[in-house]
Amino acid sequence: MPEAGGAPVLEAAGLRKEFGDLVAVDDVSFRLAPGRSLAIVGESGSGKTTIARMIVGLERPTSGTITACGHDRSRPPRSTRDRRRRGHEVQIVFQDPYTSLDPRQTAEATIDEVLRLHHGWPAGRRRARIAELTDLVGLDSRQSRALPRSLSGGQRQRVAIARALAAEPTVLILDESVAALDVSIQAQVLNLLADIRDETHVSYILISHDLAVVRQLTDEALVLHRGKVVERGPTARVLDNPQDPYTQRLRASVPRPGWKPRRRAQPGAGKEPDAS
Amino acid sequence: MSEPAAVGALWSAGAMASAPLLEVDGLTVLLDVSGAKRAVLRDVSLTIRPGEAVGLVGESGSGKSMTARAIDRLLPRGAEVQGSILFDGSDVGALSGADLRRYRNQVAMIFQDPRAHTNPVRRIGDFMTEALCTNLGVPAAEARRRAVDMLTQVGIEDGARRLRQYPHQMSGGMLQRIMIAAALLTGPRLLLADEPTTALDVTTQAEVMAILDGLRRNFGLAMLFITHDLELAAAICDRTVVMYAGQIVEVRASALLHGDPLHPYTAALAAARPDIAQTADRLRAIPGRPLSAFEAPPAECAFAPRCAHAMDICRTAVPDLVDLDSGTSRCVRARELRGQLQETPDA
Numbered sequence: 001m002p003e004a005g006g007a008p009v010l011e012a013a014g015l016r017k018e019f020g021d022l023v024a025v026d027d028v029s030f031r032l033a034p035g036r037s038l039a040i041v042g043e044s045g046s047g048k049t050t051i052a053r054m055i056v057g058l059e060r061p062t063s064g065t066i067t068a069c070g071h072d073r074s075r076p077p078r079s080t081r082d083r084r085r086r087g088h089e090v091q092i093v094f095q096d097p098y099t100s101l102d103p104r105q106t107a108e109a110t111i112d113e114v115l116r117l118h119h120g121w122p123a124g125r126r127r128a129r130i131a132e133l134t135d136l137v138g139l140d141s142r143q144s145r146a147l148p149r150s151l152s153g154g155q156r157q158r159v160a161i162a163r164a165l166a167a168e169p170t171v172l173i174l175d176e177s178v179a180a181l182d183v184s185i186q187a188q189v190l191n192l193l194a195d196i197r198d199e200t201h202v203s204y205i206l207i208s209h210d211l212a213v214v215r216q217l218t219d220e221a222l223v224l225h226r227g228k229v230v231e232r233g234p235t236a237r238v239l240d241n242p243q244d245p246y247t248q249r250l251r252a253s254v255p256r257p258g259w260k261p262r263r264r265a266q267p268g269a270g271k272e273p274d275a276s
Numbered sequence: 277m278s279e280p281a282a283v284g285a286l287w288s289a290g291a292m293a294s295a296p297l298l299e300v301d302g303l304t305v306l307l308d309v310s311g312a313k314r315a316v317l318r319d320v321s322l323t324i325r326p327g328e329a330v331g332l333v334g335e336s337g338s339g340k341s342m343t344a345r346a347i348d349r350l351l352p353r354g355a356e357v358q359g360s361i362l363f364d365g366s367d368v369g370a371l372s373g374a375d376l377r378r379y380r381n382q383v384a385m386i387f388q389d390p391r392a393h394t395n396p397v398r399r400i401g402d403f404m405t406e407a408l409c410t411n412l413g414v415p416a417a418e419a420r421r422r423a424v425d426m427l428t429q430v431g432i433e434d435g436a437r438r439l440r441q442y443p444h445q446m447s448g449g450m451l452q453r454i455m456i457a458a459a460l461l462t463g464p465r466l467l468l469a470d471e472p473t474t475a476l477d478v479t480t481q482a483e484v485m486a487i488l489d490g491l492r493r494n495f496g497l498a499m500l501f502i503t504h505d506l507e508l509a510a511a512i513c514d515r516t517v518v519m520y521a522g523q524i525v526e527v528r529a530s531a532l533l534h535g536d537p538l539h540p541y542t543a544a545l546a547a548a549r550p551d552i553a554q555t556a557d558r559l560r561a562i563p564g565r566p567l568s569a570f571e572a573p574p575a576e577c578a579f580a581p582r583c584a585h586a587m588d589i590c591r592t593a594v595p596d597l598v599d600l601d602s603g604t605s606r607c608v609r610a611r612e613l614r615g616q617l618q619e620t621p622d623a
Contacts, residue, residue: 043477044448152565153336182335183504184582187548187561194558209478216550216559239552253482254552255507257534261485263431 006034007070009170009203010055010090015064017050024050026227027064032171037197037204039214039235041250042224048207051224052175055205056092069170087118091164095176097156101148107134107159108144114166133162136199137192154185158192165196174217175207190216211254215239223247295365296323297498298347298466302359305346313356314570316342318522320359321597324466329492329499331509331530334519335545337568340502343519344468347500348385349376363466377411384459388471390451394443401439404458412462426457430487449480456488460495467492467499474503485512506546510534518542521578522569523594528603535618538605541579543617577607585613 008031017025025047032038042048053059055066057073065074068089077083094100101110108130115126134144137158148156157177164172174193178186190213196202208214214221215235222232223244231244242248255261305317317339324330334340345351347361349368361368363379371379387393394403404426405419414422420439427435430453443451452472459467472488473481489512492499503509509516510530518526518539526539537543547560564582572578577595580586587609595608607613 043479154565182566183506183545184335184548184562185565187550187559188563190550191559191561211478212550212552215552215555236555249479251552253478255505255511256552257507257510259507259511261482261489261512263486263490264483 008032008067009034009069010205011065011067012051012055013065013067015051015054015066016062017047017054017059018062023227025054025061028222028224028227028229029064030222030229030232032203032205034170035197035201035203036220037206037218039206039208039218039221040224041208041211041214041221043209043250045226046224047227048224049175052092052173052205052207055173056090057086084118087167087169089169090171090173091167091169092173092175093157093160093164093177095179097153097160097180098148100160101156101163103148106145106147107139107151107162110159110163111166114163118167129166133166136165136196137162138188152185154181154189157181157189161189161192161196165200165202168200169202171203171205173205173207176209177206178213179208179210186213193217211239211251223250295326296362297326297328297364298322298324298500299362300343300347300359301362303343303346303361304358305342305351306356306358307352308354308356309570315572316522316569317346318569318572320519320522320524322517322524322527324498324500326465326498327496328515329489329501329513331513331516332500332502332519333504333506333509333516333545335504335566337521337566338519339522339569340519341470342522344385344470344500344502348380348383348468350385381407381411381462382464383466383468384462384464385468386452386455386459386470386472388474390448390455391443393455394451396443398442399439400441400443400446400454403443404439404454404461407458407462422461423457426461427454429460429491430454430457431483432457449476449484452476452484453487456484456491460491460497465498467497468502469499470502471504472501473508474505481508488512506533506542506549518545521567521572523572523578523606524597524604525579525606526604532603536601536615537617538600538603538610538614539579539607540583540585540609540613540617544582544584585609585617 010032013029015025015028028051030038040048040051050059054061057076061074065072073086077086111130111133112126115121115129139155139158143151143155178189181189197204206214206218218235221235221238222229223238225246231238231242231247238247239251242251300320300322303317303320304315306313306315320343332340332343357369368379401420401423404423408414408419409416423439424435427438432438432453473484476484501509501513510533513530516528516530516533517524518541520541526542528538533542534546544562548562550559562582567578575593576591580590589608595606597604597606598610600610
């Protein structure tokens with residue numbers, strides 16, 4: 001868990017989400033301290049994206065509470081003001097840069113809209129801030145004025161990051177935000193995210209299945225398996241010395257020099273359940 | 277092959293090592309993009325020997341998938357193809373009708389997204405036995421028996437029940453194992469696997485790779501394994517081919533790829549990937565973005581603008597492939613850079 005000292009910027013307690021009979025998230029709790037980064041690690045069906053969606057208000061928890069910057073957000077906002085305040089607290093960058101941007105908006109217009117809505121600044125100040133933000137994420141002036149269709153995946157993801165930062169959030173959720181990027185671009189975006197954290201002291205929640213990316217970007221990690229937290233601790237400890245059998249299997253499945261894939265030795269490995 | 281007995285048969289890789297199974301020579305492919313011809317592959321040459329696993333690694337636009345599609349004759353309409361593809365000595369480009377179907381029974385393809393390559397309203401059984409029944413004339417009951425048998429080999433025990441099910445009733449990992457089983461049913465000699473595990477979870481990937489690798493060895497199949505993951509290719513392939521902007525830039529024994537790469541791009545790609553065992557102060561990102569083949573400059577090294585080792589000489593001509601210590605590199609400075617490309621990891 002994050003170091004003591006400083007009230008947590010985000011706290012989840014006893015979080016649970018049911019979809020019909022399925023328990024997608026089962027009694028998940030965590031605290032995120034200011035300026036720290038927490039990884040939520042898991043495979044498909046682990047509940048990691050459901051947690052992200054509950055934090056940003058796209059899903060409502062069945063039970064449990066989520067608190068950001070001291071404000072409860074387990075229930076839908078009751079006013080526009082409330083909604084905007086939440087936008088200041090937590091922003092999200094989604095996995096797919098091809099579907100998360102408005103195809104008719106340039107990067108500048110996208111960022112401008114957020115600045116207008118959240119800060120209500122005059123045009124001159126917004127222009128200056130747009131320049132700062134596009135510069136921070138490494139978009140040149142041509143790219144800033146281009147529509148998403150003429151940008152590459154990495155450039156679009158930079159736009160999405162700049163848009164999220166425009167609201168000056170305390171917490172930024174990265175939901176598999178570098179998973180769809182080419183290796184050489186992924187490294188650029190990971191370096192960028194580290195720089196942004198140093199400069200703005202934003203806190204990250206990284207939702208990821210990629211253990212190497214988790215190692216690079218986070219201090220703490222919790223490992224989810226079928227909705228439950230099976231292991232948690234400092235990221236380096238969890239990856240170097242995993243205690244839970246599932247974390248151990250996850251770690252052993254990552255290709256590396258000298259790695260040989262092995263069939264699972266358990267009997268009846270073929271009788272896995274149907275897709276749920 | 278009229279003899280579909282390759283199930284369980286052993287092809288001896290050693291005995292036939294001299295004659296290549298697949299020989300791609302000077303393959304250049306141009307596609308029609310809104311009226312203009314655009315190159316997607318430029319002068320690609322590679323050979324695969326019987327029973328050999330070759331990895332094909334690259335980022336988006338590198339041409340790796342297009343290479344597999346060209347080999348399986350699955351290029352889009354209007355594609356202009358130069359160069360030659362020989363399979364077992366015969367010209368793949370000249371095949372048509374029954375000959376082409378027979379060729380495709382010997383060269384099976386496995387795709388990244390099994391859901392996009394199965395018909396959602398047809399049962400698994402129909403999908404798996406179609407090629408056996410229509411192309412090879414195997415009776416339906418016998419085809420189903422073979423399908424169940426092959427499902428057992430990919431770790432699916434209740435095959436008879438699975439054959440009656442539809443794709444939506446399976447998880448992604450299960451469906452990909454079914455795709456592998458279906459691909460092996462016609463007794464192919466070459467497997468073209470295009471990112472077969474990219475859409476799967478890591479633990480499922482390990483399982484599917486183990487199955488694919490095991491069956492390939494049992495049946496003595498050759499494989500062209502396409503991936504963006506250098507580590508994965510190196511782990512399961514004998515040789516690895518690295519592509520950039522529609523060209524091959526390096527061919528190397530997989531065991532040597534990490535410790536002794538011959539092209540700056542290979543080294544940079546390996547160095548850019550975060551390391552699960554340690555946190556880097558800063559990742560060694562490659563500046564810029566990967567180029568597609570049609571964007572590559574006509575008369576200089578396509579990687580030069582992003583390369584840390586580029587000099588004036590790199591911008592005077594497209595470098596030739598040079599043979600170096602049983603590998604190949606498309607870098608004019610390959611010889612002098614030898615041993616300097618692999619930086620020691622941060623302590």
